[in-house]
Amino acid sequence: MICDNITVGENGHLYFAGQDTVELAKQYGTPLYLLDEDKIRDNCRVYTKAFKKHFGPGARPLYASKANSFKHIYEIMREENMGIDVVSSGEIYTALQAGYSLENAYFHSNNKTDEDIRYAIANHIGYFVADNVEEVKAVDAEAARVGIRQKILLRLTPGIDPHTYEAVATGKVDSKFGSAIETGQAEEITAFTLQQKHIELVGFHCHVGSQVFAEDIFERAAVIMLEFVADMKKKYGYMAQQLDLGGGYGVRYVDSDPYLDVDKKVSEVAAAIKETCQRLNIDLPDIHMEPGRSIVANAGMTLYTAGTLKKIPGYKNYVSIDGGMPDNPRFALYKSNYTCLLANKMEEAKDFECSVVGRCCESGDIIQEHVMLPHSVCRNDIVAVCTTGAYNYSMASNYNRLPRPPIVMLCGGKSYVAVRRESLADLCLNDL
Numbered sequence: 001m002i003c004d005n006i007t008v009g010e011n012g013h014l015y016f017a018g019q020d021t022v023e024l025a026k027q028y029g030t031p032l033y034l035l036d037e038d039k040i041r042d043n044c045r046v047y048t049k050a051f052k053k054h055f056g057p058g059a060r061p062l063y064a065s066k067a068n069s070f071k072h073i074y075e076i077m078r079e080e081n082m083g084i085d086v087v088s089s090g091e092i093y094t095a096l097q098a099g100y101s102l103e104n105a106y107f108h109s110n111n112k113t114d115e116d117i118r119y120a121i122a123n124h125i126g127y128f129v130a131d132n133v134e135e136v137k138a139v140d141a142e143a144a145r146v147g148i149r150q151k152i153l154l155r156l157t158p159g160i161d162p163h164t165y166e167a168v169a170t171g172k173v174d175s176k177f178g179s180a181i182e183t184g185q186a187e188e189i190t191a192f193t194l195q196q197k198h199i200e201l202v203g204f205h206c207h208v209g210s211q212v213f214a215e216d217i218f219e220r221a222a223v224i225m226l227e228f229v230a231d232m233k234k235k236y237g238y239m240a241q242q243l244d245l246g247g248g249y250g251v252r253y254v255d256s257d258p259y260l261d262v263d264k265k266v267s268e269v270a271a272a273i274k275e276t277c278q279r280l281n282i283d284l285p286d287i288h289m290e291p292g293r294s295i296v297a298n299a300g301m302t303l304y305t306a307g308t309l310k311k312i313p314g315y316k317n318y319v320s321i322d323g324g325m326p327d328n329p330r331f332a333l334y335k336s337n338y339t340c341l342l343a344n345k346m347e348e349a350k351d352f353e354c355s356v357v358g359r360c361c362e363s364g365d366i367i368q369e370h371v372m373l374p375h376s377v378c379r380n381d382i383v384a385v386c387t388t389g390a391y392n393y394s395m396a397s398n399y400n401r402l403p404r405p406p407i408v409m410l411c412g413g414k415s416y417v418a419v420r421r422e423s424l425a426d427l428c429l430n431d432l
């Protein structure tokens, strides 16, 4: 199995986090998001331990909460001592509702509105990760109005293509995010920021991409960033306290994806960082990383009920499910890989090739193509899609006026609802 929280019971049913998914589907209905809370906490601890061990006490992993944002997850992050990334007033509001105090919150986004800036500062956000000069000016103005000095990091692009999907590669020079080191714009924005009275520049940030497995991407990014840090020290007498290397570690969606050992990766990055600091004769800054996907993805599974089965002889077979692109748009967006299983028939041979498709009026509404399921697949079977904990609920929509599924947490053999199922009435809540 692609993750150790996925097993098969003696009854031939798929089990997730030790619980019978067929029973969970019966109890809570479908479509249904499951989240293995124990796995989320384990994933957090792998990072927090590795950071303490390899980077020292000032280092901190930040959960990139855009991967999956709802109240309870911020409570988990608080309990697990994780900082957080937020990218909107909506995520800030949700974190506050969960009682997450924002001193270790980092506010990202390439385009924060004036309203966002006001809202974040009014709620004592720890850090802005400023994308551009416009934003630095706007934050300085608001900080002046309120009478504070706002801490910020500057988002830079180290000019690295992580050889991953173009759509999720963000560290290249021509990215819409950040200021490029190569073009001199990173230096310009640093010099500008250092002159602002109501801003305290605490360091630099980069994020090279997502679903990254490549050997040395983070090491290369860290070296380029540290060289920039040393350069700024030399030219402006400014020494960065924090260096944030972003998120992006890959997870296993299918059997052919490699397994990534986070502790080992962090130790390799740490070794490269320490060596580079020595070579450049600078102090080791506090290192941050921002895992999103690798905290929640393998803690998630989505359950659906199979409906229409369509066989087009000589062409293709379709298994339709009672959800689709509104609850998981990732195949439609990126042709993402997923592992699909027939939860109530795990012991039967997988000898029937089909596309698992959603129920929307859109031919791109596909969960996965070339799926192998048992040929007995029929209406009312339970289809499970694995590794859906990241960028599914957080990207969900009400397309075709479909209510969004609930999130049911699995924890120590028990289950509970963390986000309730939207009702038909919810769909008209804002309609006047």
Ligand SMILES: *Cc1c(COP(=O)(O)O)cnc(C)c1O
Residues within 6 Å of the ligand: 064, 066, 067, 085, 108, 207, 209, 210, 211, 246, 247, 248, 249, 290, 291, 292, 293, 294, 390
């Ligand atoms: C999306 C994002 C992350 C998280 O990336 P993952 O691939 O989910 O780990 C971290 N930092 C920034 C700035 C991001 O935009």
